[in-house]
Amino acid sequence: MKKQQSWNNIAGESVTEKMQTLGITAGHKADVRKLGEIADAFGVEAVIYFEKDLAETSTYEADLKDFAGADEFNRPFVLANSFIKFGADNDPSFLSRLKEFPLMITIIEVSERRDGSRVIPYIKGMMPFLDEFDVDAEPEGTFIE
Numbered sequence: 001m002k003k004q005q006s007w008n009n010i011a012g013e014s015v016t017e018k019m020q021t022l023g024i025t026a027g028h029k030a031d032v033r034k035l036g037e038i039a040d041a042f043g044v045e046a047v048i049y050f051e052k053d054l055a056e057t058s059t060y061e062a063d064l065k066d067f068a069g070a071d072e073f074n075r076p077f078v079l080a081n082s083f084i085k086f087g088a089d090n091d092p093s094f095l096s097r098l099k100e101f102p103l104m105i106t107i108i109e110v111s112e113r114r115d116g117s118r119v120i121p122y123i124k125g126m127m128p129f130l131d132e133f134d135v136d137a138e139p140e141g142t143f144i145e
Contacts, residue, residue, distance in 0.1 A: 004042065004043055005041050005042055006042075010042065015110055015111055015112050018121070019121075019123065022042075024038065025110075026109055026110055027107065028106075029105060030104065030107055030125070031103065031104060031105075032048065032080055032103040032104075032105050033084065033099075033102070033103075035048075035080040035125065036080045036081045036084050039080060039081055039123075040081065044120075044122060044123060045079060045120055045122040046080040046081070046122070046123040047077050047078070047079055047125065048077060048078055048126070048127050049076060049124065049126050050076050050078075050127050051076040052126060052129075054076050055077070055108050055126045056108065056126075060077075060113060060124050061113040063075075063076075064113075080123075084098070103127075103128070104128060105125035105126065106126040106128065107124070107125050108124045108125060108126050109123075109124040110122070111124070
């Protein structure tokens with residue numbers, strides 16, 4: 001595991017500017033693996049939603065409260081790294097398929113939430129629907145390995 005870097009050292013004054021420095025912009029798409037790497041590197045919560053209405057009409061902070069008693073995998077959203085780990089644990093070819101066919105997450109919002117005295121930046125993304133997958137298309141986002 002790579003050493004965590006400081007969020008404060010990213011160029012930019014606001015969460016939006018810092019995320020843009022990292023290549024994350026609301027309304028654009030990003031590889032789920034990149035979201036996981038940003039989460040690991042900077043202590044950001046990269047969350048993926050599975051329900052479009054919920055993703056677009058509620059806040060991540062409110063959703064965490066609403067689903068506080070639910071297991072992470074029984075909520076309509078999951079942290080990107082949990083999603084990747086679950087996929088890899090259940091399918092040995094999952095990571096190689098993500099490399100071959102990047103899973104592009106639509107970024108809904110970048111913001112921050114409070115957890116007691118801590119302020120946690122987050123990326124809120126939307127999982128593509130099955131009919132949106134085009135295995136013949138060139139990947140839209142960027143991923144740096």
